[in-house]
Amino acid sequence: MPEWMSFAGRKLLRLITLLVAVAIFSYTLISLSPIDPVDAYIGADMLLISPEQRAQIAARWGLDQPPLARFIAWARELAGGNFGTSLIFNRPVLEIIGERFIASLGLMATAWLVSGLLGYALGILAGARPGSLLDRAVRLYAYILASSPSFWVALLLLMAFSVGLRWTPICCASPPGLLPEEVTLAHRLHHLILPAITLSIVGVANMALHTRQKLIEVLESDYALFARAQGATTRDLVRHHGLRNVALPAITLQGASLSELFGGAVLVEQVFTYPGLGEATVQAALRSDVPLLLGIVFFSAIFVFAGNTLADLAYRLVDPRIRIGAATP
Amino acid sequence: MLQVQGLQVSFTVYTQGLRQRRLTVITDLDVTVRAGEVVAIVGASGSGKSLLAHAILGILPHNAELGGSISFQGKPLTQARKEALRGRAIALIPQTVAALDPLMPVGEQVRLAALRGGVPAAGAREVVAASFARYGLAPEAARLHPFQVSGGMARRVLVSTAVVGQARLLIADEPTPGLHPEVVTETLGHLRELADGGKAVLMITHDIEAALRVADTVAVFYAGTTVEQAPARDFAGGGEALRHPYTRALWRALPSQGFVPLPGAQPAPDALPPGCLFADRCPLVTAACRVARPPARELRGGTVRCIHA
Ligand code: SF4
Numbered sequence: 001m002p003e004w005m006s007f008a009g010r011k012l013l014r015l016i017t018l019l020v021a022v023a024i025f026s027y028t029l030i031s032l033s034p035i036d037p038v039d040a041y042i043g044a045d046m047l048l049i050s051p052e053q054r055a056q057i058a059a060r061w062g063l064d065q066p067p068l069a070r071f072i073a074w075a076r077e078l079a080g081g082n083f084g085t086s087l088i089f090n091r092p093v094l095e096i097i098g099e100r101f102i103a104s105l106g107l108m109a110t111a112w113l114v115s116g117l118l119g120y121a122l123g124i125l126a127g128a129r130p131g132s133l134l135d136r137a138v139r140l141y142a143y144i145l146a147s148s149p150s151f152w153v154a155l156l157l158l159m160a161f162s163v164g165l166r167w168t169p170i171c172c173a174s175p176p177g178l179l180p181e182e183v184t185l186a187h188r189l190h191h192l193i194l195p196a197i198t199l200s201i202v203g204v205a206n207m208a209l210h211t212r213q214k215l216i217e218v219l220e221s222d223y224a225l226f227a228r229a230q231g232a233t234t235r236d237l238v239r240h241h242g243l244r245n246v247a248l249p250a251i252t253l254q255g256a257s258l259s260e261l262f263g264g265a266v267l268v269e270q271v272f273t274y275p276g277l278g279e280a281t282v283q284a285a286l287r288s289d290v291p292l293l294l295g296i297v298f299f300s301a302i303f304v305f306a307g308n309t310l311a312d313l314a315y316r317l318v319d320p321r322i323r324i325g326a327a328t329p
Numbered sequence: 330m331l332q333v334q335g336l337q338v339s340f341t342v343y344t345q346g347l348r349q350r351r352l353t354v355i356t357d358l359d360v361t362v363r364a365g366e367v368v369a370i371v372g373a374s375g376s377g378k379s380l381l382a383h384a385i386l387g388i389l390p391h392n393a394e395l396g397g398s399i400s401f402q403g404k405p406l407t408q409a410r411k412e413a414l415r416g417r418a419i420a421l422i423p424q425t426v427a428a429l430d431p432l433m434p435v436g437e438q439v440r441l442a443a444l445r446g447g448v449p450a451a452g453a454r455e456v457v458a459a460s461f462a463r464y465g466l467a468p469e470a471a472r473l474h475p476f477q478v479s480g481g482m483a484r485r486v487l488v489s490t491a492v493v494g495q496a497r498l499l500i501a502d503e504p505t506p507g508l509h510p511e512v513v514t515e516t517l518g519h520l521r522e523l524a525d526g527g528k529a530v531l532m533i534t535h536d537i538e539a540a541l542r543v544a545d546t547v548a549v550f551y552a553g554t555t556v557e558q559a560p561a562r563d564f565a566g567g568g569e570a571l572r573h574p575y576t577r578a579l580w581r582a583l584p585s586q587g588f589v590p591l592p593g594a595q596p597a598p599d600a601l602p603p604g605c606l607f608a609d610r611c612p613l614v615t616a617a618c619r620v621a622r623p624p625a626r627e628l629r630g631g632t633v634r635c636i637h638a
Contacts, residue, residue, distance in 0.1 A: 226428035229386045230490065231416025231445040240441055241430045248432075320432060320474045 007316075011309055015302075022301045023078065026294055027071050038063070039288075083298070084291035088283060093295035096280060101299070104276030106188075108265055110196040115203030115261075116254045122204065123211020124246065128238050130216055138208055146205040150264040154198045154271040161194055168194040171273035195272045199264050203257060210253050214246045248319055255311020259304040330402060330529040331362040331385070331498055337396030338380045338389065351394075354598050355380055356553035356606075358397070359625055359632065360531070361546075362498065367520055367530040369540035371579070372550030373595060378533050379424075382500045385531075386421055387411030401498070416445045420496035424503040426483045429475040435486045436461070436471020439493055446494015460489045464519070481512040488519050498529045505539045517543045537564075537579055546631075549576045552595045552606040559631040572633035574611050605635070613637050 038057050058064060062073060077084070083093035126138035145153070162170045169191050218224060218241060219234070227237050266278035273279065277296065284292040316322045339353040354377035362368045372378045383389045385399060387408050399406040401414065411419075429438055436457060443453045461468060464485040470478070478486060484504070491499055501520060505513045521543045524530045534540050540547055541564050548558045556573045563570035568580040578591040593610040602608055604619035611618065615637070623634045 222423075222425075222427045223430045225383075225388055226421065226423050227430075227441070227445075228388050229415055229421040229423075230442045230494070231412075232441075236445070241433070244432050245430070320434075321476050324474065324477065 011312075015305055018301060018305060019298070022298060023075055024071075026297050027074065030290055030294065031067060078298075083295040086284070086292040086295075087289045088287050088292065089289075093291050096292060097277065097295055097299050100275065100277040100280045103274070104265055104269070104278060106192055107195055107199065107269070107274065107276060108261055110192065111199030111203060111265075112254070112258070112261055114196070114200035115257075116207060116250075118200065119204040119207025120211050120246075120250055122208040123213075123250075124215055124238065124242065126208065127212035127215030127219070127246075128234055128242070130212075135212070138212065142205040142208045145202055146209070148202070149267070150198065150202045151267040151271050153202055154195070154268045157194055157198050158271060172275065191274070195268050195274050198268050198272075199261065202264055203261060206257065206260075207250065207253060211246055211250055214249050215242050218242050218245045248315060251311050251314050251318065255308045255314075258307030259300075262300050262304060330364050331360075331531065332400045333358060333360045333381070333385070333397070334399075335359065335397035336381065336384060336399065337394075338377070338384055339394050339396070340390075341392045341394070350599075352598055353601075354553060355384075356601070357622075357625075357634075358550070358553070358555050360548045360555060360558065362529045362531050364497070364527055364529050365524055366545045367524045367532060367543050368546045368548065369532045369534055369544035370548045370550050370555070371534060371537045371540050374535045376550060376595065377553065377598070378550045379502050382421055382502045382531075382533055385411070385500060386415045386419060388415075416442070416494050416496070417447045418496055419498045419500065420446070420491040420494055422487050422491045422499060422501040422504060424506055426475040426478065426487070428487070431475055434472050434474055435478060436473075439471075439486065439489045442490040443493040446496065448493065448495075456493050457489075460493050464489055480508055481515065484508070484512060484516045485519075488516075492523065496528070498531065499523055501530065501532045501534075503534055504532060505534065505536055513539060538583060538585075549573065549579065551575050552601060553598060554606060554634060555625075555632075556607065556635070557631060557633045563631070570629070572628050572631055572638045573607075573635050574613055574638075575607050578610075607635075 038054055038061075062070060065073070081094075083097075085091065086093050086096050089096050122138045122142075126132075126135040129135055158170065161168045172191060215238070219237060224237055224241060227241060232240075262278075265276065266281050268274070269276045269278035270282050277299075280292065281296050283289070284296060336355055336358040337353060338355040339351050342350055342352050344350050358381060360368060360370060360381075370378055370381060380389065380393075384395055385401075385406070389395065401410070401419065404410070406414075415421075429435065439460065440453050440457045443456050444450060448456050457471070458468065461471060466482065466485050466489070470482065470486075473482075475483070491501075499520075504516050504520065508516065517539060520530050520532060524543075524545075532540060532544065537547070541561055544561050546558060547561055547564065548555045550556075557571070557576045559571060559576065563572075564580055568577040568586075571577045571580060575591075578589075580586055581589040582591055591610060596602060596606060596609070602619070604621055605611070605614070605623050608614045608618045617636060623636045625632045625634050628638060
């Protein structure tokens with residue numbers, strides 16, 4: 001069997017296990033939560049409904065069945081691609097997720113790229129001369145940001161740039177009151193910029209510290225010592241050996257950071273009232289929209305998994321030990 | 330070409346309770362290498378003799394301190410001079426492919442070594458190709474990564490990195506570690522050839538037999554000192570021409586010389602005896618030996634640190 005096929009097979013198996021585990025966990029959690037699906041459905045009309053009517057609704061939804069039977073019925077629908085209808089939006093869950101994801105994608109992609117590249121660059125600069133002023137500045141910055149919650153950074157930036165300086169809008173993905181046709185790309189970018197910056201500067205910390213540490217390790221390696229014996233300067237070492245060898249672990253880290261990015265986006269979108277997937281998550285949770293919430297849980301699991309798989313693939317392309325080693329046994 | 334006298338290498342280490350301590354690994358090392366000559370430093374594995382290479386190249390770690398004197402081409406080898414000369418006039422042949430970047434094709438690494446050694450960028454490719462040809466490496470080998478090359482090929486690549494830069498002094502650190510006999514012969518042949526071509530070769534090894542096959546002079550390293558420097562031809566017969574009891578014991582311990590083992594172990598760097606470092610294992614030891622470290626003295630065309638030699 002070719003190497004890539006066993007790789008794909010392994011990945012697929014892992015994805016299926018992951019989804020099954022997510023289904024069981026999230027179903028159990030929701031069952032244990034105080035959310036009552038009937039109450040959530042009825043909402044404010046609660047007082048107008050008699051206990052008999054409630055029982056009827058429950059029976060129609062199969063809520064009188066034992067939990068395991070309900071789980072199996074639910075899982076069967078999921079497997080068939082039916083995620084149900086969102087209670088707050090009153091539209092199919094998949095439609096909402098698709099819409100919101102596109103809005104979030106720009107935000108997350110920007111933040112992902114900027115934090116990755118900036119973090120890598122800062123880590124290289126710091127790691128090339130450990131103990132230097134620049135290194136200490138980068139480390140200070142990274143430690144502070146690594147320990148500040150992203151919603152707090154978002155609030156600070158919002159106060160400074162939107163409320164104080166009035167450079168950036170206070171909320172939303174486009175100016176309020178405009179029809180969708182009237183919104184230009186400039187509008188969108190203007191609204192994207194602050195949330196994206198927030199997510200980026202928070203994400204930089206991890207990457208910078210990790211890259212710095214790896215570069216220091218590379219500079220202490222046998223091959224770096226040999227390069228020095230050949231007369232290489234630190235600049236030469238970083239350029240020819242550092243960048244490449246540090247890039248490999250950085251790719252993995254950046255792939256793994258998707259889950260954090262997702263989590264960060266939830267909070268940041270909430271602060272900026274940015275109508276993305278994160279904002280929808282908070283709404284769904286606050287207003288007991290179970291179908292939407294479960295849909296998002298599944299979607300994010302698949303999303304993070306896809307990110308990690310892509311990082312794995314990139315790693316295999318970059319690392320000759322895997323790329324060539326797999327081709328010539 | 331190279332003269333090392335009374336070299337000392339010590340490290341500042343932190344022991345329990347953050348107490349600073351100095352650990353002297355090389356206490357007194359002398360060696361002289363002339364152009365056209367292969368000199369071997371022979372000592373037990375892990376006795377710190379590789380630090381000599383690092384000391385000459387100025388790549389000791391930061392917590393290391395250097396004493397004694399090193400001169401190269403008649404002038405003291407200061408740290409600034411080491412930095413200017415390494416790769417250009419003095420080159421290292423490292424022990425294993427671990428000294429190569431795992432992610433870079435070997436040809437590229439030899440080319441980098443050439444550039445670092447002062448070969449102009451325009452001609453670097455030709456220089457690399459020529460050195461590959463000289464060491465019987467196929468041009469395609471340049472595209473291989475270190476994990477793909479075999480033991481023998483790795484040796485040739487490592488030698489290539491050292492010779493592309495026109496260095497005058499080559500330091501081969503443990504050039505024959507666990508290699509196939511044919512590869513050992515080939516590697517030693519390369520060193521001899523380089524010396525015959527006018528270069529000075531310093532070979533650091535634990536393998537006395539390999540050393541004797543190519544070296545003109547052998548310096549014997551024991552507990553941080555060179556106890557003897559002897560012409561290779563003195564290693565003959567029952568070792569009568571040898572000067573130091575340790576050298577003689579080494580010689581007799583060889584399989585070809587009767588395999589006579591030497592009991593005991595070298596003293597640890599932090600527990601050196603006050604007198605002769607070999608006193609605890611020496612068959613000729615007397616009370617006088619334990620009073621002071623015997624200084625190096627000239628004897629029959631070599632040097633020795635033994636009062637009874
Ligand atoms: S000085 Fe004494 S103890 Fe040391 S090697 Fe010579 S004879 Fe042996």
